[in-house]
Amino acid sequence: VTGVRLFVMPSTDRTILHVDMDAFFVSVELLDAPELRGHPVVVGGDGPRGVVAAASYEARAFGVHSAMPAVQARRLCPHATFLAGRYERYAQVSRRVMAIFGSFTPLVEPLSLDEAFLDVSGALRVHGRGAALSGGEIGRHIRRRVLDEEGLTCSVGVATNKFVAKLASEAAKPRASAGGPVPGEGVTVVDGDEVLAFLHPLPVGALWGVGPATLARLSRLGVVTVGDLARIPRDVVAHTLGQAAGHHLHALAHGVDERPVEPDQRAKSVGHEETFATDRYTAREVQRELVRLADAVAGRLRRHGLAGRTVTVKVRFSDFRTITRSLTLPGPVDSGGALLEAARSLVADVDPSPGVRLLGLSTSNLRQGAAEQLTLLDGPRRAGPGVAAADRQETDQAVDRIRERFGAGAIGPATVAHRPRRADGLGVKTRGDQQWGPDRAE
DNA sequence: TCTGGGGTCCTAGGACCC
DNA sequence: TCTGGGGTCCTAGGACCC
Numbered sequence: 437v438t439g440v441r442l443f444v445m446p447s448t449d450r451t452i453l454h455v456d457m458d459a460f461f462v463s464v465e466l467l468d469a470p471e472l473r474g475h476p477v478v479v480g481g482d483g484p485r486g487v488v489a490a491a492s493y494e495a496r497a498f499g500v501h502s503a504m505p506a507v508q509a510r511r512l513c514p515h516a517t518f519l520a521g522r523y524e525r526y527a528q529v530s531r532r533v534m535a536i537f538g539s540f541t542p543l544v545e546p547l548s549l550d551e552a553f554l555d556v557s558g559a560l561r562v563h564g565r566g567a568a569l570s571g572g573e574i575g576r577h578i579r580r581r582v583l584d585e586e587g588l589t590c591s592v593g594v595a596t597n598k599f600v601a602k603l604a605s606e607a608a609k610p611r612a613s614a615g616g617p618v619p620g621e622g623v624t625v626v627d628g629d630e631v632l633a634f635l636h637p638l639p640v641g642a643l644w645g646v647g648p649a650t651l652a653r654l655s656r657l658g659v660v661t662v663g664d665l666a667r668i669p670r671d672v673v674a675h676t677l678g679q680a681a682g683h684h685l686h687a688l689a690h691g692v693d694e695r696p697v698e699p700d701q702r703a704k705s706v707g708h709e710e711t712f713a714t715d716r717y718t719a720r721e722v723q724r725e726l727v728r729l730a731d732a733v734a735g736r737l738r739r740h741g742l743a744g745r746t747v748t749v750k751v752r753f754s755d756f757r758t759i760t761r762s763l764t765l766p767g768p769v770d771s772g773g774a775l776l777e778a779a780r781s782l783v784a785d786v787d788p789s790p791g792v793r794l795l796g797l798s799t800s801n802l803r804q805g806a807a808e809q810l811t812l813l814d815g816p817r818r819a820g821p822g823v824a825a826a827d828r829q830e831t832d833q834a835v836d837r838i839r840e841r842f843g844a845g846a847i848g849p850a851t852v853a854h855r856p857r858r859a860d861g862l863g864v865k866t867r868g869d870q871q872w873g874p875d876r877a878e
Numbered sequence: 879t880c881t882g883g884g885g886t887c888c889t890a891g892g893a894c895c896c
Numbered sequence: 897t898c899t900g901g902g903g904t905c906c907t908a909g910g911a912c913c914c
Contacts, residue, residue, distance in 0.1 A: 487882050508879050548914045647912050
């Protein structure tokens with residue numbers, strides 16, 4: 437194209453904020469139950485195999501932290517209040533908080549319910565009305581508004597790129613202590629000329645993308661701090677960690693991160709997985725669980741107007757060994773029946789007898805818009821897995837409408853339904869499970 | 879101590895095509 | 897008898913993040 441010029445803004449001119457809500461899930465729970473304020477509160481960790489999703493600073497003082505197995509958290513802090521977690525509520529508050537961010541800049545990239553990157557390079561002038569506002573001042577405005585409007589606190593990092601901003605928000609956070617939470621700085625600004633001094637003393641594990649496995653490899657090279665990593669030649673890092681990760685981490689260690697803030701990230705996969713309270717040992721049990729997973733995933737696909745071509749089943753055995761099996765269909769699907777059919781064929785040759793602790797079903801290769809109706813592949817109109825596509829679509833739409841009016845639990849696959857015994861014998865399972873088999877899912 | 883559920887991204891091998 | 901190079905798609909596994 438002639439006559440078009442692209443201007444690339446030099447990275448040193450960018451002002452990036454990372455905003456991170458403080459103990460978000462717990463803080464939302466405290467809004468609704470203020471009597472728990474000042475006490476150790478843990479969200480998640482329900483069920484025999486649960487893990488902690490979030491812990492209040494009072495609970496953290498006992499060593500409780502997120503991703504910790506529930507049993508361990510209960511041992512460390514038996515007097516804590518354990519809450520199951522209400523994700524719809526968190527999502528609702530999250531949308532409002534994100535809207536506050538959005539009033540400062542259109543360039544908001546949510547990373548999860550409780551954190552986002554903001555590129556405010558252009559907002560500095562808009563809000564300053566001539567008198568330029570600094571990144572730190574915008575950070576303080578955001579904290580004030582989130583507190584005033586939602587009653588929640590957050591921590592803000594300000595830097596010239598994403599990953600330094602993220603580390604800066606971490607530095608701004610409150611700290612847990614035996615005497616109660618110690619407030620942090622709230623807003624931490626790292627100017628361009630301070631980046632290396634800020635970065636190099638940090639442990640390498642602080643870098644985004646350095647987990648246990650990478651940490652182990654790096655420590656074999658004698659790398660402890662980010663500064664140590666910066667002194668290793670790029671090719672050596674790439675040889676140890678692979679091309680992509682190596683080059684990326686080498687750049688980060690030198691404070692370089694050119695990734696833009698991208699507001700419109702589209703989902704690449706939609707899935708659902710479940711760890712069972714007790715292991716499953718038979719193919720029939722596995723097949724029945726798949727019905728529920730397929731139904732849940734299909735419902736979410738349709739709610740977002742998506743359909744997926746690739747179906748992946750994940751099986752985790754009792755010894756934690758995990759396998760995945762996937763297949764790509766000729767066209768995208770969004771019905772529980774179609775997902776179930778694919779999932780079934782994928783687990784057909786998986787032996788569940790060692791004990792299955794988790795089953796997952798996920799779809800990827802997503803397309804926007806309605807699923808292709810695979811009428812030809814679906815076979816003749818009859819009950820069972822070959823039920824015609826048109827029937828399937830009608831059923832799905834009816835189910836969606838019922839759920840809209842009466843809630844998600846109002847209707848579901850027969851195989852997973854609770855069937856109370858009735859005096860007149862109706863609705864009572866008579867001989868085994870076969871006649872209620874997953875084939876009758878819809 | 880015994881390890882959730884939602885995801886993203888990367889690697890590597892093989893099939894297939896031009 | 898020895899068998900290219902590049903690209904894309906698919907599958908399986910793994911690391912990592914919140």
